[in-house]
Amino acid sequence: NAGVTQTPKFRILKIGQSMTLQCAQDMNHNYMYWYRQDPGMGLKLIYYSVGAGITDKGEVPNGYNVSRSTTEDFPLRLELAAPSQTSVYFCASSLPPRTRYTEAFFGQGTRLTVV
């Protein structure tokens, strides 16, 4: 059981480049989340999705886009990379909040550097 899989693990981008961070889960979870973690800091919610076709902004959505065409996948898109987007990005998934076991499970992260 793979859980939450993120690719790539590491990436260096030049300013202005674009890229897509991939996230896939095999637990049939409706809810998926994208967080960023700056050095020495906590996790900030970028975007989340409550099901295929439904996405919503989190705390820090500017500079990012998401889509959710399937239950399994939740890619995060950076259109014009900026140095401020240098961070570690974590994807997570969970069952809906009103179920009993609604804890979120995390991927291993994507470490992104924008130079």
Place this chain on the structure above:
Amino acid sequence: GQQLNQSPQSMFIQEGEDVSMNCTSSSIFNTWLWYKQDPGEGPVLLIALYKAGELTSNGRLTAQFGITRKDSFLNISASIPSDVGIYFCAGRGNTDKLIFGTGTRLQVFP
């Protein structure tokens, strides 16, 4: 919006000591989760709390869902070197967002 304040920011303790940390929210939460993060890894769930007043243990770890639903506590008893890491609280209120605290960095000295 919802905010989580976690304290202390860091702790330096000796092996064998007990540890306490807490999180407070600006609004009522329906779920409290406690995670541990090791360097270079994603957060790993330690304890999940779903009901006000709930007290749950996982080995040497004990967490409580505050009666006011605006706070939660995590205690670690008899700390060992592998307890080193960053501990995060996370919570969900009446929205679908899962919000994280700022983390408590724990260092255990032998």
